[in-house]
Amino acid sequence: MEVANSxxxxxxxxHNFLRLPAKSLLRFRCVSKFWCNVIDHDLTFANKHVSTRVATASDEPQTFPISLPEITPTAWHSFACDGNLIKRSEYPNYIDQGYVVCQVGYGLLCFRHKYGGGDTLLCNPLRKKF
Amino acid sequence: MASSSSSSSTQVKKITLKAADGKHFEVEEPVAMEMETVKSFFVGNEDAMKDMVVPLLNVSSEHMPAILDFYRNHSEFRKRTPPPPAEEVKAFNEAFLENKSDEQLMEMIMAANFLNTKELLNFLTEAAANRIKNKSVEYVRAFFGIENDFTPEEEARIRAENEWAFDGLDED
Known part of the structure; x- marks a missing residue:
């Protein structure tokens, strides 16, 4: 069971991936196609990564805790996570001020519309993916 | 260990391990049993122990003394009451890694993987992760001996997706 070209x-x-912070993993997507594929698409790995990172309770912030100093129920602001700042201008257009952050966990932010309508949205703040 | 012999000296059973390059190591039975790969040789076949030499095809004799030292010390740490202070374990672990090159570390990781010992593998992979986490992509390729199979354009595009992750790295 060996990786091509390695x-x-x-x-x-x-074992190694599971011990790396998310920031390093995002950088190491550039190492090779195989690494990029594992880091991007292996969901089992993603889940395991979150639980291992929590279990090892490392001394530096990883996927969480996410600091949300400025988020209020009425407005959207920037938030930072692991040194990665997401600015208001980077939110997708379809997320408007009606959305509020309702949950934080497993490295994801969960948004829902404050009046209950619309879809619930998940955001991975490290990847800036919604 | 509980020998019926009247001799006052305690007889600890020894197991002979053979490293990849043919060198033999005599190891006390409890230490050898720390390695699942060795243990599996004897499960259900305790008689086999007597004169058997266990071949360890993926472990170089260069690393055997350090690996056996790790098992001896960590099993002693586990048995001790009260448990040893965290600083003592940390000091041993740090000394263990001192002067080990990246290449030696990788070889020992492969050995621990082959020997199937979780404690050693976890410890070594954590050490490897600490060595590479703030390093550049190029450093990591060299560390694992990986060839870059991206075109420059592909690599630039993937890098641009998470440009922030390339900030604040240590020097290689």
Whole structure:
């Protein structure tokens, strides 16, 4: 069970990935196609990563805690996570001021419309993906 | 260990391990059993122990003394009451990694993976993660011996998706 163009067994690589902060993993998407694929698409890995990072309770902020100093129920502001700042201008257009953050957990922010209508949205603040 | 012999000296059973390059290591049974790969040789076949030499095809003799030292110390830490102070364990672990090159660290990770010992593998992979987490992509490729299979354009595009993740790195 070896990775193409590398002699490291896949399970050894996984052990390593599980111990890296999200910021390093995003940078290491550039290492090779295989790494990019594992980091982007392996959902089992993503879930395991979150639980391992929590379990090891590392001394530096990882996917959380997310600091949300400025979010209020009425307005959207920028928020920062692990050194990554998401600005108001980077939110997708379809998210308007009616949305509020209702949950924070597992490295994701969950938004819902304050009047109950519309879809519930999930955001991965590290990836700026909605 | 509980020998019926009248001799006052305690006889600890030894197991002979053979490293990849053919060198033999005599190891006390409890230490050898820390390695799941070795243990699996003897499960249900305790008689096999007597004269058997266990071949460890993926472990170089260069790393055997350090690896055995890790098992001996950590099993002693686990048994001790009260448990050893965290600083003592930390000091041992730091000394263990001192003067180990990246290449040696990777070889030991492969050995721990082959020997199937969680404690050592977890410890070494954590150490490797700490060495690479603030390093550049190029450093990591060299660390794992990985060839870049992206075109420059592809790499630039993927990098641009998370430009912030390239800030504040340590020097290689």
């Amino acid at each position: 002699s490291i067994p896949v399970d050894v690589l996984y």
